[in-house]
Amino acid sequence: MKLRTLLLCCGLLFAGAAMAKEAAPMAADLEVEKRMVAISEELRCLVCQNESLSGSHAELAQDLRREIRKMIADGKTDKEILDFMVERYGDFVRYRPPMKPTTWLLWGGPFLLLAGGVGALILFLRRRARDNAAPVLSEEERRRAAALLDQTKP
Amino acid sequence: MKRFLIPLGVFIVLVIFLAVGLTLNPRDVPSPLKDKPAPAFTLPQLAAADKSFSPADMKGQVWLFNVWASWCVSCRQEHPLLVSFAKDGKVPVVGLNYKDQGVDAKNWLAKFGDPYLLSAVDADGRVGIDYGVYGVPETYVIDKAGVIRLKHTGPITPESLQKQILPLVAELSK
Numbered sequence: 001m002k003l004r005t006l007l008l009c010c011g012l013l014f015a016g017a018a019m020a021k022e023a024a025p026m027a028a029d030l031e032v033e034k035r036m037v038a039i040s041e042e043l044r045c046l047v048c049q050n051e052s053l054s055g056s057h058a059e060l061a062q063d064l065r066r067e068i069r070k071m072i073a074d075g076k077t078d079k080e081i082l083d084f085m086v087e088r089y090g091d092f093v094r095y096r097p098p099m100k101p102t103t104w105l106l107w108g109g110p111f112l113l114l115a116g117g118v119g120a121l122i123l124f125l126r127r128r129a130r131d132n133a134a135p136v137l138s139e140e141e142r143r144r145a146a147a148l149l150d151q152t153k154p
Numbered sequence: 155m156k157r158f159l160i161p162l163g164v165f166i167v168l169v170i171f172l173a174v175g176l177t178l179n180p181r182d183v184p185s186p187l188k189d190k191p192a193p194a195f196t197l198p199q200l201a202a203a204d205k206s207f208s209p210a211d212m213k214g215q216v217w218l219f220n221v222w223a224s225w226c227v228s229c230r231q232e233h234p235l236l237v238s239f240a241k242d243g244k245v246p247v248v249g250l251n252y253k254d255q256g257v258d259a260k261n262w263l264a265k266f267g268d269p270y271l272l273s274a275v276d277a278d279g280r281v282g283i284d285y286g287v288y289g290v291p292e293t294y295v296i297d298k299a300g301v302i303r304l305k306h307t308g309p310i311t312p313e314s315l316q317k318q319i320l321p322l323v324a325e326l327s328k
Contacts (some may be wrong), residue, residue: 046288049180059253060288063279088286090186 036068039081044093052095163183181289192219192296193284200251200259200273201311207248207274209300216248216326218293218319220270221282223254224262226290232309233266239315240269245323249273253288295319297326 037054043064045056048084053061064085082094091097099107137145187193196208209219220236222229240247249260249270256275263270278281285294286305295304304322306314 046183060279063283067280067283087186088283089288090183090286092183 032069032072035072035078036065039068039078040065042082042095043085044095046089046093159326165266179308181307183300183307185286185307187294187305189284190302192294192302193281195274195281195284197250197274197276197281198273200249200263201277203256207272209296212246212248212296213249213300214298216245216298216323217271217296218245218323219250219285219296221250221252221285221287221290221292222273223252223290225254225260228309229291230266232311233269234293235310235312235315236260236269237267246271246328250281250285251275252287253277253279283296293319295322295326 040054040061041052043053045051045053045058046055047058047060051058051061052066067084068081071084075083085093091103097103097106136150175254192209194209196206199205199207222233236247247269249272251273253276259273259275274281279287285292289307291309293304293306293310294302295306297303304318305307306319310319
């Protein structure tokens with residue numbers, strides 16, 4: 001009984017080791033994998049649009065990662081691979097779309113909003129400063145004020 | 155009174171922006187393939203594996219290229235529309251059976267009707283990648299010169315058929 005348990009434990013131990021070995025990538029693959037991950041982090045998964053291609057479990061993402069691996073193996077440069085994706089899925093596939101007339105608003109929009117906000121703030125502060133400035137009294141008002149102050153004296 | 159007008163105006167503009175944003179379809183990503191030649195490929199046909207199909211075979215006529223799969227739920231939704239469209243016989247519809255099992259695909263067509271002139275088999279989805287497919291079903295309108303004139307992502311609705319596809323097909327067929 002004891003021996004059997006021991007054997008089973010040994011078996012389980014080795015089973016784990018065997019599986020681990022199967023999953024271990026080779027050195028060359030590691031290089032390819034690293035580049036693949038770097039590239040696919042730049043790309044959007046179009047199936048689940050808020051995920052990157054590297055993080056997505058969608059089937060299309062797996063296919064595209066396979067395609068990227070293949071292109072890396074074929075000696076394609078990163079730019080060629082990005083161009084391949086953009087040709088098929090458009091600029092939307094890139095998390096950092098290129099600067100061009102159709103994306104100017106996208107890139108410049110936040111700065112436009114910032115400029116608008118700063119402008120509104122300056123306007124608001126100026127108006128408040130003007131409204132809070134010490135009121136200038138006319139001669140008549142000064143006399144009335146003085147009279148009121150004199151009244152309250154004991 | 156005036157001091158409330160400006161925030162109210164800003165609020166209304168914001169609401170309009172959000173309302174428009176909500177009605178937009180996030181899947182409706184402009185395809186870079188529009189007005190580009192349909193990518194070439196040669197794939198076996200679903201009904202007869204010994205015969206092949208390539209887009210060049212359709213040169214000289216306007217045709218629809220519909221990406222479908224038996225596992226795709228939305229395909230079932232648009233299918234009756236395609237079947238009735240194909241019955242009119244105005245333009246041929248070619249299918250791309252995307253990442254599917256041959257048996258499943260054939261059963262599916264037998265069950266729901268076959269609107270396709272033929273279906274090309276894209277078992278590993280490689281041709282789908284060339285066509286920028288990411289949400290089956292997708293439909294392409296391809297003109298006589300073999301140029302993609304429209305890419306419709308997602309199921310065709312009676313509305314998109316009437317307003318987009320049919321007028322374009324009529325114009326291209328002239």
